[in-house]
Amino acid sequence: MSQEIKTFTISVYTENNIGLLNRISAIFQRRHINIESLTTSQSEIKNVNRFVIVVKITEEQAIKLVGQIEKQVEAIRAYYHTNEETIFTESCMFKIKSDLLFDEPQIQNIIKESDSRIVTVNKEFFVLEKTGRRFEIEALREKFEVYGIMQFVRSGRIAVTKDEMKVSEILEAFKNQ
Amino acid sequence: MNTETIKKEKNTSAKTEHISGAEAIIKCLIAEGVDILYGYPGGAIMPVYDELFKYQGKIHHVLTRHEQGAAHAAQGYARISGRVGVAMATSGPGATNLITGIADAQIDSTPIVCITGQVPSHLLGTDAFQETDIVGISTPVTKWNAQVTKAADIPEVMAKAFYIAKSGRPGPVLVDITKDAQFEEFDFKYEKCTAVRSYNPVPKTDINAVKAAAKLINNAKKPMIVWGQGVILGKAEAELKAVVEKSGVPAAWTILGASALPTSHPLNIGMVGMHGNYAPNKLTNECDVLIAIGMRFDDRVTGSLDTYAKQAKVIHFDIDPAEINKNVKADVAVLGNSKESLALLLSELNTNKHEAWHQEFKDLYAIEYESVIKDDILPEKEGLTMGEVLKEINTHSNGDAAIVSDVGQHQMIACRYAEFNHSKSNITSGGLGTMGFALPAAIGAKMAEPHREVVAIIGDGGYQMNIQELGTIFQQKAAVKIVVLNNEFLGMVRQWQQLFFDKRYASTEMTNPDFVTIAKGYYIDAKRVTKREELADAVKEMMASKSSYFLEVCVEKEDNVFPMIPSGASVSEVRLS
Numbered sequence: 071m072s073q074e075i076k077t078f079t080i081s082v083y084t085e086n087n088i089g090l091l092n093r094i095s096a097i098f099q100r101r102h103i104n105i106e107s108l109t110t111s112q113s114e115i116k117n118v119n120r121f122v123i124v125v126k127i128t129e130e131q132a133i134k135l136v137g138q139i140e141k142q143v144e145a146i147r148a149y150y151h152t153n154e155e156t157i158f159t160e161s162c163m164f165k166i167k168s169d170l171l172f173d174e175p176q177i178q179n180i181i182k183e184s185d186s187r188i189v190t191v192n193k194e195f196f197v198l199e200k201t202g203r204r205f206e207i208e209a210l211r212e213k214f215e216v217y218g219i220m221q222f223v224r225s226g227r228i229a230v231t232k233d234e235m236k237v238s239e240i241l242e243a244f245k246n247q
Numbered sequence: 248m249n250t251e252t253i254k255k256e257k258n259t260s261a262k263t264e265h266i267s268g269a270e271a272i273i274k275c276l277i278a279e280g281v282d283i284l285y286g287y288p289g290g291a292i293m294p295v296y297d298e299l300f301k302y303q304g305k306i307h308h309v310l311t312r313h314e315q316g317a318a319h320a321a322q323g324y325a326r327i328s329g330r331v332g333v334a335m336a337t338s339g340p341g342a343t344n345l346i347t348g349i350a351d352a353q354i355d356s357t358p359i360v361c362i363t364g365q366v367p368s369h370l371l372g373t374d375a376f377q378e379t380d381i382v383g384i385s386t387p388v389t390k391w392n393a394q395v396t397k398a399a400d401i402p403e404v405m406a407k408a409f410y411i412a413k414s415g416r417p418g419p420v421l422v423d424i425t426k427d428a429q430f431e432e433f434d435f436k437y438e439k440c441t442a443v444r445s446y447n448p449v450p451k452t453d454i455n456a457v458k459a460a461a462k463l464i465n466n467a468k469k470p471m472i473v474w475g476q477g478v479i480l481g482k483a484e485a486e487l488k489a490v491v492e493k494s495g496v497p498a499a500w501t502i503l504g505a506s507a508l509p510t511s512h513p514l515n516i517g518m519v520g521m522h523g524n525y526a527p528n529k530l531t532n533e534c535d536v537l538i539a540i541g542m543r544f545d546d547r548v549t550g551s552l553d554t555y556a557k558q559a560k561v562i563h564f565d566i567d568p569a570e571i572n573k574n575v576k577a578d579v580a581v582l583g584n585s586k587e588s589l590a591l592l593l594s595e596l597n598t599n600k601h602e603a604w605h606q607e608f609k610d611l612y613a614i615e616y617e618s619v620i621k622d623d624i625l626p627e628k629e630g631l632t633m634g635e636v637l638k639e640i641n642t643h644s645n646g647d648a649a650i651v652s653d654v655g656q657h658q659m660i661a662c663r664y665a666e667f668n669h670s671k672s673n674i675t676s677g678g679l680g681t682m683g684f685a686l687p688a689a690i691g692a693k694m695a696e697p698h699r700e701v702v703a704i705i706g707d708g709g710y711q712m713n714i715q716e717l718g719t720i721f722q723q724k725a726a727v728k729i730v731v732l733n734n735e736f737l738g739m740v741r742q743w744q745q746l747f748f749d750k751r752y753a754s755t756e757m758t759n760p761d762f763v764t765i766a767k768g769y770y771i772d773a774k775r776v777t778k779r780e781e782l783a784d785a786v787k788e789m790m791a792s793k794s795s796y797f798l799e800v801c802v803e804k805e806d807n808v809f810p811m812i813p814s815g816a817s818v819s820e821v822r823l824s
Contacts, residue, residue, distance in 0.1 A: 087393075089382055093386050100387065134569075134572075137569035141567065141569045143445060145445060244442070247254070
């Protein structure tokens, strides 16, 4: 098995219970694995949460991590996928001084070319939201940095997988058990 | 709680009663068949203790002298009986004192349920008196845990706790209950939990995997079994015996697997691991098929993984999918309950004898006997050995006693030399290596199975880590036999200092108190043996005693335990001296 360190997206379907985030993150901490990003939300199934965790590890580590996560009583299923096996994106926001819109005409061009969206504008500042791959967000941040950014924030990765997860089947089977 | 996520036993006779959360907790315990629990009261758990007062005669609470003792006693109770052990403590320090026992139960797959009191829910997060985040603290060392802040949630959480603790690969569960939830009254009805939707405790055994395993075993020239506690937890002792006898495969055990097959069985070839027997360690690296059953390839078993059984095809039977390929890659993995998977295997196996291969084990045993065992159990030197004490205990127990050992040299000697006729007879802290385990665990074991002889074998170091539990033995009249093998050292650490740190005995020598006087202070019959000629009579007297008995044996100070696989070495580099 490849010992190469790669980016893996770990997807976990869980019950929506207090403390589960702690239990899952402890699995990474105990093995001294840094979590690049972690996002939790409602999944496509009612009352089932989905964790999207991005880590840089070997495939062997990914397999073992998924095993340890699935072992948790309230984790329904866990999977790992490479970038190629997922469709993923991140989201970010920039807060920038409104004066710049007038003082630096180049700013308007950057916004136009960036495929981003203005969320709000007032006399003091405007807020721009952009969704995309990390390199696109980074490129935009670098462009604005020259002019000054009041605030910048980026979300963790969200991802859907190309293959099916079949979690609904597991839950359906339980119901009919 | 989202009730769609669990299934409950249909219990039409269960009637609804309007009671307090505290009383509900007791009723849940009784409904789960709990006869004894171990604990220590305090502010945040007082409503439950008040109910225990009312339920005297229906459920027996044992006051230990420290919450750690309660956790280990619950473990001893579970390990000897297979039933769920229960420990109870108050919030804050009471709860944190349970943690070592919980961690021990987690790594040794022991079913226990710990109930902790918590500050009232309106004080959560305010740094209230005796408030601690015990759910957060216990998360990494529990199979499952939960906090209850409403009385109405108690029955379902308790039902889930017991189901999770004992099903699949067992483990510890902690339920933290706020004081206001204990006082609150509600309509109580108890139904046992039978399934949790996110949890698959017993993966289905794949018959094709069983057939693949059988094919490898049937074609093997030098097959070897290493079984672990999974055989005992799966109640698969009879199936293991049948598999071993039909296939003729020599079978070795891990420390926690001890006693699943009687010591005297001709195909029982002894213990693997750091201080295991010479033959099974050496021949691990010569077998052609290694059959691991309900064991997890702990580093103390495998030594260096780079040189572990590389020549062998590995078959791994386990209930826990996360164990497969965790440390050793399996050529064939058979998931499922050991009782079921071994029964399926049995019907696929050919009858075989492997006599020449078995002879190799006997030959290596003869070498071990000459260079280690003889001097351990029939010493000619002046000082007493730990091994001869075990031999004397065997003589009087006839192999019927449960041996509860602590951690260190005496533990290795106890596991190497104790004879076992019955399963669930070797109770020791394997994975965590918790000094202080044995004395309270022996109390739990004796109280769970009072008809069994329970002998605790403890070093002078570990004994003093929970020596306060002599008070519990005295108060409960628990007829535990306590043997302290006193070498006035933390012996195993001293052995390592001798072998690997040029004899720099840093903080391992112990100046000990008069242990006999201490035991007598608790009104426990006690004797000290310093000479060989006194040993036989003293052990005989202890074993004949109907009540608790303390025996101190002053053994040679600087004896070492061999064979030994030095840390990080290969199993084939096992040393005899």
